[in-house]
Amino acid sequence: MATETKQTRFETLGLGAPLNEVLRVIGSHTSCRSYKPDPLPPGTLEHLITAAQSTSTSSNLQAYSIVAIEDPERKERLSRLCGNQKFIAQSPLFLAFCPDKYRLEYLCKRQGRPFGATFLEMFLLASMDAALAAQSVALAAESMGLGICMVGAIRNNEQEVMDLLGLPQGVYALTGMCIGFPDRTYPTVKPRLPMKAVLHREAYSVEHLEEALCEYDETMAASGIYEGRQVEMPDEPATLDGRIYGWAEHTSRRVSRPETLSEAASLRKNLRKTLVEHGWTFA
Amino acid sequence: MATETKQTRFETLGLGAPLNEVLRVIGSHTSCRSYKPDPLPPGTLEHLITAAQSTSTSSNLQAYSIVAIEDPERKERLSRLCGNQKFIAQSPLFLAFCPDKYRLEYLCKRQGRPFGATFLEMFLLASMDAALAAQSVALAAESMGLGICMVGAIRNNEQEVMDLLGLPQGVYALTGMCIGFPDRTYPTVKPRLPMKAVLHREAYSVEHLEEALCEYDETMAASGIYEGRQVEMPDEPATLDGRIYGWAEHTSRRVSRPETLSEAASLRKNLRKTLVEHGWTFA
Numbered sequence: 403m404a405t406e407t408k409q410t411r412f413e414t415l416g417l418g419a420p421l422n423e424v425l426r427v428i429g430s431h432t433s434c435r436s437y438k439p440d441p442l443p444p445g446t447l448e449h450l451i452t453a454a455q456s457t458s459t460s461s462n463l464q465a466y467s468i469v470a471i472e473d474p475e476r477k478e479r480l481s482r483l484c485g486n487q488k489f490i491a492q493s494p495l496f497l498a499f500c501p502d503k504y505r506l507e508y509l510c511k512r513q514g515r516p517f518g519a520t521f522l523e524m525f526l527l528a529s530m531d532a533a534l535a536a537q538s539v540a541l542a543a544e545s546m547g548l549g550i551c552m553v554g555a556i557r558n559n560e561q562e563v564m565d566l567l568g569l570p571q572g573v574y575a576l577t578g579m580c581i582g583f584p585d586r587t588y589p590t591v592k593p594r595l596p597m598k599a600v601l602h603r604e605a606y607s608v609e610h611l612e613e614a615l616c617e618y619d620e621t622m623a624a625s626g627i628y629e630g631r632q633v634e635m636p637d638e639p640a641t642l643d644g645r646i647y648g649w650a651e652h653t654s655r656r657v658s659r660p661e662t663l664s665e666a667a668s669l670r671k672n673l674r675k676t677l678v679e680h681g682w683t684f685a
Numbered sequence: 686m687a688t689e690t691k692q693t694r695f696e697t698l699g700l701g702a703p704l705n706e707v708l709r710v711i712g713s714h715t716s717c718r719s720y721k722p723d724p725l726p727p728g729t730l731e732h733l734i735t736a737a738q739s740t741s742t743s744s745n746l747q748a749y750s751i752v753a754i755e756d757p758e759r760k761e762r763l764s765r766l767c768g769n770q771k772f773i774a775q776s777p778l779f780l781a782f783c784p785d786k787y788r789l790e791y792l793c794k795r796q797g798r799p800f801g802a803t804f805l806e807m808f809l810l811a812s813m814d815a816a817l818a819a820q821s822v823a824l825a826a827e828s829m830g831l832g833i834c835m836v837g838a839i840r841n842n843e844q845e846v847m848d849l850l851g852l853p854q855g856v857y858a859l860t861g862m863c864i865g866f867p868d869r870t871y872p873t874v875k876p877r878l879p880m881k882a883v884l885h886r887e888a889y890s891v892e893h894l895e896e897a898l899c900e901y902d903e904t905m906a907a908s909g910i911y912e913g914r915q916v917e918m919p920d921e922p923a924t925l926d927g928r929i930y931g932w933a934e935h936t937s938r939r940v941s942r943p944e945t946l947s948e949a950a951s952l953r954k955n956l957r958k959t960l961v962e963h964g965w966t967f968a
Contacts, residue, residue: 411739417731423706424828428736428821448700451884453711455877456694457820458835463936464878469885476887500889505882506940508894513928513937522960522967523840523953524940529809530837530859533816537740538711541824545707552741554813557806568888576813594738595747599788601734602752604759605851606783611791645796649745654796656744657789657807670806674968677805684805684967685957 408432411591427545432591434549437493437582446546447495450581453542454535465506465528466535469498469567469575476566483562484555484578493580498556498563499536501528503681504572520683532576543581553578560676571681593621595649619648628652691715694874710828715874717832720776720865729829730778733864736825737818748786748811749818752850752858754779759849766845767838767861776863781839781846782819784811786964787855803966815859826864836861843959854964876904878932902931911935 410429412420420426447470454468471477472495481490490496503524510517540550556563556578563575594600599614622628623646632647633655645651674684693712695703703709730753737751754760755778764773773779786800786807793800823833839846839861846858877883882897905911906929915930916938928934957967 411735412732415731415735417728417735421732422828424710425732425736425825427707428825429739431739431741433741445700447884448698448880449695449704449708451880452694452698452700453708455880455883456712456714456874458714458716458823459877460835460837461939462875462877462932463940464883467883467885467889469887469889471887473887505894506936508891509898509933509937510941512898513934515937515941517940518942519940521954522957526812526840526859526956527837529812530816533813534820534835537817537820538824540741541821542708542711545705552743552817554743554810557809566888567885568890570889570891573889576809591739592745594742594745597731597734597738600738600747600750601730602750602850604752604754604756605849606750606752606853606856607851608791608853611788615792615795650792651796653746653789654792654798657746657800657802658793658798659801671804673809674805 408587409590411594414591414593415597427541430591431540431544432588433551434580434582434584435487435489435551436585437489437549437580438585439492439494440583441494442548442582446548449546450497450539450542453538457535457538459531459534460527463506463527464531465502466532467500467502467505467573468535469500471496471498479566480556480563480578483559483566484553485558487553487555489551490553490578490580493582495581497539497579497581498567498575499532499577499579500567500569500573500575501525501532502573503528504570507572521685522683525682525684529576536577536579539579547583548581549584549587551580553580557670557673560673564676564680569680574677574680574682592627593618593625615650619646619650622652623648691870692873694877697874698880710824713874714823714827715871716834717863717865717867718770718772718834719868720772720832720863721868722775722777723866724777725831725865729831732829733780733822733825736821740818740821742814742817743810746789746810747814748784748789749815750783750785750788750856751818752781752783754781762849763839763846763861766842766849767836768841770836770838772834773836773861773863776834776865778864780822780862780864781850781858782815782860782862783850783852783856783858784808784815785856786811787853790855804968805966808965808967812859819860819862822862830866831864832867832870834863836863840953840956843956847959847963852963857960857963857965875910876901876908898933902929902933905935906931
């Protein structure tokens with residue numbers, strides 16, 4: 403498999419070869435945005451869902467569902483709803499990870515009790531359950547030689563996605579995931595922030611933040627990753643005034659205005675409204 | 686290692702032996718709530734953080750930080766804040782996974798722009814980034830023969846935890862994780878809902894829900910898992926009236942009232958207020 407020869411993040415950071423096969427898979431993750439048309443081997447879906455269900459879940463509430471889309475016409479529609487990303491239609495399997503309190507509300511009705519988990523914690527718990535399960539599925543798929551790409555753009559048109567997936571009140575789509583055999587692999591992993599920016603010992607510290615940002619800016623600018631992908635800021639002068647276009651510049655442009663966060667993230671300004679209409683509460 | 690001999694979820698569900706080492710680790714997860722005092726091998730923390738940083742992150746925003754607590758006195762204080770769970774003080778390493786928009790706000794100031802990601806999406810994106818990273822760390826640790834336990838109770842006293850960890854505005858503790866050498870291992874994994882309740886083909890369906898709940902109730906009641914751990918409902922008759930005390934009964938009791946969701950989850954009713962005071966927005 404092509405992934406076997408890829409350099410993992412452990413080697414990149416000078417930690418040596420991965421200590422075991424799990425770390426090798428974790429450390430070699432890159433998002434896959436081009437898929438072969440090959441179908442998945444029989445039983446793959448069942449293995450992936452078993453991986454999801456093996457994951458930690460808060461108080462064993464299992465507050466998530468997974469919708470598997472394989473129908474080509476439905477994948478086309480999803481692709482259009484998720485920012486016209488062609489690889490969504492191309493990949494043989496699309497999974498939607500859905501925080502689910504419908505099932506818990508159903509249980510309460512069934513057992514003759516009111517549903518009382520109406521506060522922010524329920525939303526957070528269900529969203530976290532779904533995210534944890536998604537990451538296990540990602541690693542399970544990658545261990546089987548498959549490529550994956552998380553699709554946060556599933557939240558761009560949340561209401562339309564809910565309609566397409568037939569999600570009842572109390573269920574929403576947190577993230578999608580494309581799964582299939584990779585049509586190309588990337589020789590190296592994408593550089594991340596230096597560890598000193600993310601890891602804090604005993605207490606949060608900003609001591610190394612500025613140093614880490616400068617290092618990372620250099621790394622990312624040198625990687626060429628932003629070439630042709632710079633975020634346009636129409637109401638700012640075109641010149642960088644000698645500043646480097648690295649992660650800090652790119653990312654600050656993205657988060658400075660909702661419409662620059664992603665192609666269609668301005669739509670996500672409506673997310674709360676859609677979720678409230680769909681039974682979620684943020685009290 | 687003791688975990689080598691454990692039956693995984695794949696075998697339990699009749700899918701045969703795990704297809705590879707990654708699936709073996711994923712499929713054999715059980716939470717570890719008893720740790721040996723043995724310190725972690727040198728370099729373990731760096732390997733775990735590298736696993737976290739290898740994980741998918743929305744738009745490469747890397748909107749999370751990890752606080753590592755090893756100091757015994759601080760772990761004692763955390764243990765008290767997290768529902769007096771003794772294994773928190775016992776485990777050699779406690780990681781707090783913290784959604785972090787402080788760094789993104791800092792970037793905006795640094796690059797001379799306003800911060801515009803003030804809507805629910807930012808909270809959700811950062812929380813998801815932190816959760817995805819947490820699951821990679823969990824599997825990385827388990828691959829190295831360590832046991833882990835996610836600690837959602839870190840949200841029970843969010844303000845006090847923020848104070849202890851020195852979290853700046855825009856950073857909060859989503860979940861903790863205890864990591865250490867297991868003092869005991871569990872021979873089998875905990876049964877989950879039948880797959881037909883969680884997996885939906887093409888669209889959400891409740892067709893198999895009732896059947897799945899009946900099966901799961903039988904399984905969980907027979908497992909003895911609720912013996913001595915039934916949730917008390919002081920304002921209800923003590924009798925079950927012939928109903929089985931399974932997952933449906935247990936879980937409906939927990940989610941019917943905030944104070945029964947977990948030992949101290951009623952405290953989590955204040956979570957939104959604390960987060961708002963700490964710079965988070967849910968618009």
